[in-house]
Amino acid sequence: MVTNQATFxxxxxxxxxxxxATAIIIALFSFYMTYIFISTPEITYTVWQEIFSSLTMKVxxxxxxxxxxxxxxxxxxxxxxxxxxxAALRAxxxxxxxxxxxxxxxxxxxxxxxV
Amino acid sequence: MFFALLFVxxxxxxxxxxxxxxxxxxxxxxxxxxxxxxIGTVSALTYHILGGIRHGIMDMGYWEELESGNTSANVVxxxxxxxxxxxxxxxx
Numbered sequence: 001m002v003t004n005q006a007t008f009x010x011x012x013x014x015x016x017x018x019x020x021a022t023a024i025i026i027a028l029f030s031f032y033m034t035y036i037f038i039s040t041p042e043i044t045y046t047v048w049q050e051i052f053s054s055l056t057m058k059v060x061x062x063x064x065x066x067x068x069x070x071x072x073x074x075x076x077x078x079x080x081x082x083x084x085x086x087a088a089l090r091a092x093x094x095x096x097x098x099x100x101x102x103x104x105x106x107x108x109x110x111x112x113x114x115v
Numbered sequence: 116m117f118f119a120l121l122f123v124x125x126x127x128x129x130x131x132x133x134x135x136x137x138x139x140x141x142x143x144x145x146x147x148x149x150x151x152x153x154i155g156t157v158s159a160l161t162y163h164i165l166g167g168i169r170h171g172i173m174d175m176g177y178w179e180e181l182e183s184g185n186t187s188a189n190v191v192x193x194x195x196x197x198x199x200x201x202x203x204x205x206x207x
Contacts, residue, residue, distance in 0.1 A: 020174070023167050030160060045130075045137040052131060072117055097117065104124050111128045 019074045022067035029064035052115045065108040069101040116163055119156040150206050158199040165191045 036051060037043070051057060076097050084090040126143070129136040143149040169191050173179055178187045 020171065023171075027164050027167065030164060045134050048130060048137065068120070076117065100121075101117075104120060107124055107128055111131055115131055 015074050018070055022071040025063055025067040049115055058112045061112060062108060065105045069105050072101045073098055116159050119159060122152050123156060154203055154206055157202050161198050162195045165195050
């Protein structure tokens, strides 16, 4: 079985499923935000805050951010293993990029907390 | 895509943080740089989602031949250009 560092279970099928499962959530969130931008006549600060103040939207947004973190963890691993051959360099880049992905989630959590 | 999120999440966080932050982001989004980054981000996301949907269809077993694969790839590029133009018109 192919093993890799991109998931905790470390098998290809888990990666395959996770990539698609998270992709669906991110796509749905993108479609919903597109719908909001198209259907809202004018987005003011009050309207903007109201959008993210409901519990449902907080959960949806947070789910999308966590999905992005997992999606990026697998997707960037695929890209980096294809194009960056020196293992130490790749490990370093992956470390930094996954850290940034985590920061996105952390920022999201605190922003949503405050709305 | 990944680095575009740096801008998206920054703009989102600042605009939700305060009235002043919202106004600041609004000024940036009205300027050329903001619109340029916006269309770049939306365009990349659109292409990624279209490519992703195509991959999903291929997972189901369709469009796996050379000819149908090429056609679907070209259709994706066509829809992507069209949608990017629509976004461009909406922005400017």
